[in-house]
Amino acid sequence: MSRFESALEITGTEDFLQEGDAYLKVVVNGDKRPNIFTTEMRFNLLTMAIEKHVMSILMSAGSLPHNHSFLDLLEGLKWVLPVSQDVDQQLHSLDSHESMCSLEMSGRHMPDDERLKTFIVLGLRVQKAAHEMVRGTAVPSLALE
Numbered sequence: 510m511s512r513f514e515s516a517l518e519i520t521g522t523e524d525f526l527q528e529g530d531a532y533l534k535v536v537v538n539g540d541k542r543p544n545i546f547t548t549e550m551r552f553n554l555l556t557m558a559i560e561k562h563v564m565s566i567l568m569s570a571g572s573l574p575h576n577h578s579f580l581d582l583l584e585g586l587k588w589v590l591p592v593s594q595d596v597d598q599q600l601h602s603l604d605s606h607e608s609m610c611s612l613e614m615s616g617r618h619m620p621d622d623e624r625l626k627t628f629i630v631l632g633l634r635v636q637k638a639a640h641e642m643v644r645g646t647a648v649p650s651l652a653l654e
Contacts, residue, residue, distance in 0.1 A: 529636060572588065599631045
């Protein structure tokens with residue numbers, strides 16, 4: 510058994526994968542209805558999609574993060590998959606915009622539309638790795654540049 514396979518998959522992995530897919534679909538198609546799906550709404554949905562996809566990756570490997578911050582998810586992800594420095598930096602940048610599960614809204618700032626597009630590409634990469642990991646169709650990696 511490789512480090513990418515696990516007999517200890519945690520129940521609910523598919524649910525997290527499907528929820529992440531649903532959030533990401535809204536984000537990708539949200540630009541068609543900007544009066545409803547504002548940049549802020551799409552960004553918030555994107556962070557939820559990435560969170561769900563990362564959780565599905567971790568759960569499929571029988572792992573959970575130590576805490577529930579975005580950086581904890583990233584650290585957990587690096588124990589399961591190779592994560593490139595570029596992806597690591599992008600995820601840290603995403604965290605600088607969004608503090609998951611934080612009661613404080615101060616210091617939070619929304620990315621502009623161009624930056625959001627970059628984050629959406631990142632979300633699609635995380636989604637692909639999640640599908641590969643959960644479905645076992647390929648050796649998943651976020652190390653691809």
